[in-house]
Amino acid sequence: MSHFAELMDRNRVSRGRQRKVANATMLSLTGLVTALALIPLFWIIGYVLIRGGKNINLDFFIHLPRPLGMTGGGVLSAIEGTLVVTFLAALFAIPPGVLAAFYAARYPNTPLGVVLRFSTDVLSGVPSIVVGLFAYSAIVVPMGHYSGLAGGAALAVIMLPTIIRTTEEMLKLVPATLREASLGLGAPEWKTSLSVLFPAASSGIVTGFLLALARAAGETAPLLMTTLGNERFDIGQIFRAGVQGHKSVFTILWSIVNQPVDSLPLALWKYAQQPYPERVQQAWAVALVLMLFVLIVNISARVWIQNRSRRMKG
Amino acid sequence: MDMEMKMEISESVYKPIVEGDGQAKVDVKNLAVYYSKFRALADINLSVHEQKITAIIGPSGCGKSTLLRSFNRMNDLTPGCRVQGAISLDGEDIYAPGVDVVDIRRRVGMVFQRPNPFPKSIYGNVAYGPRLYGIRRKSDLDEIVEKSIRQAALWDEVKDKLHQSGLSLSGGQQQRLCIARALAVEPEVVLMDEPASALDPISTLRIEELMQDLKKEYTIIIVTHNMQQAARVSDYTAMMMIDDQRAGRMIEYDRTNTIFTRPKDKRTEDYVTGRFG
Amino acid sequence: MRKTFEIEIQQLKDELLLMGSMVEQQIMDSVEALRKRDIEASHRIFNEDAKINSKRFGIEEQVMILIATQQPMAHDLRLLASILEVSAELERMGDYAKGIATINIRMGGEPPIKPLIDIPRMAEKASGMLHRALTAFINEDVESAKAIPNEDDEVDALYTQVYRELMTFVVADPKNIDRANFLLWTAHNLERFADRVTNICERTVFIATGEHKEIGTSGDGSM
Numbered sequence: 001m002s003h004f005a006e007l008m009d010r011n012r013v014s015r016g017r018q019r020k021v022a023n024a025t026m027l028s029l030t031g032l033v034t035a036l037a038l039i040p041l042f043w044i045i046g047y048v049l050i051r052g053g054k055n056i057n058l059d060f061f062i063h064l065p066r067p068l069g070m071t072g073g074g075v076l077s078a079i080e081g082t083l084v085v086t087f088l089a090a091l092f093a094i095p096p097g098v099l100a101a102f103y104a105a106r107y108p109n110t111p112l113g114v115v116l117r118f119s120t121d122v123l124s125g126v127p128s129i130v131v132g133l134f135a136y137s138a139i140v141v142p143m144g145h146y147s148g149l150a151g152g153a154a155l156a157v158i159m160l161p162t163i164i165r166t167t168e169e170m171l172k173l174v175p176a177t178l179r180e181a182s183l184g185l186g187a188p189e190w191k192t193s194l195s196v197l198f199p200a201a202s203s204g205i206v207t208g209f210l211l212a213l214a215r216a217a218g219e220t221a222p223l224l225m226t227t228l229g230n231e232r233f234d235i236g237q238i239f240r241a242g243v244q245g246h247k248s249v250f251t252i253l254w255s256i257v258n259q260p261v262d263s264l265p266l267a268l269w270k271y272a273q274q275p276y277p278e279r280v281q282q283a284w285a286v287a288l289v290l291m292l293f294v295l296i297v298n299i300s301a302r303v304w305i306q307n308r309s310r311r312m313k314g
Numbered sequence: 315m316d317m318e319m320k321m322e323i324s325e326s327v328y329k330p331i332v333e334g335d336g337q338a339k340v341d342v343k344n345l346a347v348y349y350s351k352f353r354a355l356a357d358i359n360l361s362v363h364e365q366k367i368t369a370i371i372g373p374s375g376c377g378k379s380t381l382l383r384s385f386n387r388m389n390d391l392t393p394g395c396r397v398q399g400a401i402s403l404d405g406e407d408i409y410a411p412g413v414d415v416v417d418i419r420r421r422v423g424m425v426f427q428r429p430n431p432f433p434k435s436i437y438g439n440v441a442y443g444p445r446l447y448g449i450r451r452k453s454d455l456d457e458i459v460e461k462s463i464r465q466a467a468l469w470d471e472v473k474d475k476l477h478q479s480g481l482s483l484s485g486g487q488q489q490r491l492c493i494a495r496a497l498a499v500e501p502e503v504v505l506m507d508e509p510a511s512a513l514d515p516i517s518t519l520r521i522e523e524l525m526q527d528l529k530k531e532y533t534i535i536i537v538t539h540n541m542q543q544a545a546r547v548s549d550y551t552a553m554m555m556i557d558d559q560r561a562g563r564m565i566e567y568d569r570t571n572t573i574f575t576r577p578k579d580k581r582t583e584d585y586v587t588g589r590f591g
Numbered sequence: 592m593r594k595t596f597e598i599e600i601q602q603l604k605d606e607l608l609l610m611g612s613m614v615e616q617q618i619m620d621s622v623e624a625l626r627k628r629d630i631e632a633s634h635r636i637f638n639e640d641a642k643i644n645s646k647r648f649g650i651e652e653q654v655m656i657l658i659a660t661q662q663p664m665a666h667d668l669r670l671l672a673s674i675l676e677v678s679a680e681l682e683r684m685g686d687y688a689k690g691i692a693t694i695n696i697r698m699g700g701e702p703p704i705k706p707l708i709d710i711p712r713m714a715e716k717a718s719g720m721l722h723r724a725l726t727a728f729i730n731e732d733v734e735s736a737k738a739i740p741n742e743d744d745e746v747d748a749l750y751t752q753v754y755r756e757l758m759t760f761v762v763a764d765p766k767n768i769d770r771a772n773f774l775l776w777t778a779h780n781l782e783r784f785a786d787r788v789t790n791i792c793e794r795t796v797f798i799a800t801g802e803h804k805e806i807g808t809s810g811d812g813s814m
Contacts, residue, residue, distance in 0.1 A: 177430040181492070184388060184426075185443040185499060186419040195442070200433045542662055574664045576801030586664040588593050 045291065052288030060285060065231045065267075075286055077233040081148065081261035082293070084235070085227065086217050088152025088257060093159040094209060101167030102193055116164075124161035131157050132222030139226070146228035148261040154222035159212040166208025170201040203308045210301035214294045220265040228260040229270065264290045328579075330359035332550055332568055339364035339533040340385060340503060345399035346561075347380055347389060354380050356561035358399070360552060362503075367525055367534045369548035369570065371541060373585065376554045377562025378537040382505050385535065386422040387415050403503070420447065423496035427508045429488035431480030431495070436463075436472050439480045439491055443499035458498055466494035467524050486517025493524065497532075504528065506536040510543065522547045541586055545574045553582045596661050603653055603674055604729050607681075610646045611725040614681050615718045617643070617688035618784060622714040625695045625777060626707045633692040643685035650678040669801060673794040677728065680787045684721070687780040694773050704760055704770040713749045713781040716742065720788045728795045736795035739788065740806045746785040753778040 063074035100116055107113045135154035140146055174197055182192040198205075235256060242252035264286055271283035331338065338361035345358040355377045362368050370378045380389065387408060389395045400407040408418050420443075431439050440459045449455060459476070463469045468490040472483070480491055489509060496504060506525075510518035525534055525547055538544050544551055551574070552567040566579045577583045584590040617636055624632035654671050657663065663671055720742050727735040757771040793806050 175430065177426050177428060181426060181430045184386060184419055184424040185446060186416040187446050196432050575668060577665055583665050587667050
């Protein structure tokens with residue numbers, strides 16, 4: 001053995017032991033800290049589960065709220081409201097968001113591209129209540145009343161930065177040669193973006209959308225100022241009434257979005273403040289539903305991606 | 315050893331055309347390519363023979379890929395890229411004003427270094443090109459897809475799974491899929507940028523065999539840093555090198571057999587015997 | 592670059608030179624043994640030839656290994672191909688020496704038909720040509736390589752002389768044919784020996800220029 005080999009060979013055994021101890025220490029330390037970080041999550045879930053679970057039954061989901069003082073009733077209006085508002089938000093946010101991201105990814109150094117990226121970052125930092133105020137003055141006031149439409153618009157503004165940023169990142173991850181291969185075959189830029197880049201980045205884009213959705217679904221402040229709340233909101237009823245009155249589909253749809261709607265975060269906020277214990281109980285139940293909703297969205301996003309990549313790999 | 319060799323008057327030894335074999339399909343005249351202020355290629359003159367395989371060799375960074383990408387105007391995609399001189403395809407300059415770039419790219423196809431199938435089915439990958447040019451009928455597409463995949467020596471392996479994703483194939487199969495995809499638009503010239511460098515030796519040999527079949531119908535130009543591959547596969551070899559201003563130049567162009575047994579330029583000799591970069 | 596390859600090529604060249612000097616020695620020894628009627632020596636020379644043969648196969652083996660493993664191109668390729676050729680030429684030249692030794696053994700007790708004067712001169716000349724041709728080959732000295740074949744004229748002239756002399760003996764007494772033949776064959780071997788040296792010189796030119804040119808003995812060799 002050379003001189004250095006000898007030096008390094010000395011204390012082989014004790015250093016080996018030291019290494020094992022260090023490894024074990026680090027492992028336990030990081031494990032402990034991880035467990036610590038998980039505590040808030042499980043605490044919240046557990047707490048909400050216990051407090052809210054008491055009130056969960058089928059009625060809760062399919063009935064409108066009962067007038068104050070009466071027991072029973074459900075949060076159908078809030079659930080339907082949340083669905084309507086988030087659907088509208090997605091409708092308003094995705095097309096411009098995705099298209100803007102395509103532009104920013106393709107032309108990052110043009111004036112428009114630079115401004116776009118900068119604005120996205122700024123927008124993501126705007127407090128949600130300010131967004132709500134903006135939607136109030138831009139939509140509620142001119143229209144003269146609160147509506148789901150305004151709520152959807154406000155949430156869309158909140159979702160927009162996330163969608164743009166994630167889509168742009170995903171597009172940047174698509175290898176440049178894929179684009180070149182398409183252009184090399186003679187495809188124009190737009191076709192390349194549509195037929196090649198978009199599918200290639202799609203799983204990432206969907207993730208971005210779902211993350212944005214999960215965040216927006218829980219926003220209360222903007223909805224306060226745009227949708228007001230509406231315990232009578234019942235899509236089924238609106239539909240039936242419209243069909244009876246021979247209204248066109250478009251009119252029915254319009255009337256759905258053109259009125260104040262309830263939503264889960266809003267309902268929670270209202271109920272939690274009321275002096276009636278049943279209402280407070282219901283607030284807990286709403287919290288549980290909201291949390292479940294967010295969990296389901298996140299989990300299905302992940303499952304969807306898993307399936308997608310498995311199918312892609314063949 | 316110094317990578318930048320002095321440009322001697324042996325430029326007079328260089329001949330842009332090899333006498334004897336058939337038509338020039340692609341004619342490069344006094345080509346220079348600039349990236350903003352930087353001249354990447356200088357004084358390139360070359361006549362590529364029809365339905366033959368021409369290899370472009372040279373040390374790393376000598377501009378081989380830049381030259382290759384000039385043949386189908388892929389350099390247009392690089393911002394700040396300027397081209398001087400002319401490249402003629404069947405006598406017509408592809409850089410003339412008013413030329414339809416899309417048409418050029420259909421006639422001059424390209425296969426890249428790393429296999430890059432689209433995230434579509436095998437069928438979808440190959441049908442992508444023809445669909446771009448208006449071929450819609452299923453029967454037509456079926457025919458083109460089968461013909462192209464057969465030409466790429468891949469049919470037997472994928473005929474029962476055309477609907478499966480292109481990404482589910484092995485590396486060598488993916489590259490053959492990319493070749494099929496390029497052939498589907500019925501090009502006249504096929505450019506290959508180090509097509510086998512990312513593949514294992516068996517796949518590499520298959521691709522080389524494939525090239526020998528393909529050259530019966532297409533003119534093939536291949537860039538490779540693997541000299542033995544250039545020697546095995548090509549009919550003609552062009553040797554490039556960069557000068558003191560880091561511009562790539564043509565040093566020698568001749569039949570492959572000559573380049574590798576008795577090259578005329580010492581720089582070529584030094585390169586092929588491995589005494590250089 | 593390619594230090595390993597260069598070293599291996601140098602070793603091959605050394606082997607070739609070694610083989611060449613063995614052949615030079617054999618041809619001189621075989622003629623000397625004939626002159627001195629040393630049958631013992633001729634037997635030794637006969638057996639020595641086996642070593643020359645195995646040298647040739649060793650060189651061939653090494654060339655094949657280099658071709659397979661080093662992918663030689665251009666000049667390197669021409670050099671290796673030529674080494675292969677030259678080792679074969681040397682082997683045959685060694686066979687000429689062996690042939691002369693065989694003649695000596697066959698002659699047995701009989702005295703030579705005439706004292707050997709021209710034949711040793713041929714041997715010396717041819718052996719010198721070989722030595723210089725091999726040196727030119729190793730050094731890729733094209734000028735020398737082009738000049739050496741001219742000396743073949745001398746060897747040819749000596750051969751004609753020997754031939755004429757021996758013919759007079761045969762004409763004088765036909766029973767001399769056998770003894771004359773022995774010497775004629777010896778001279779013939781030496782003449783062929785010198786011819787092969789020309790081949791080696793042509794190979795030297797080939798390595799340097801890539802062209803196969805015949806270097807004629809009638810004044811063609813110079814430029």
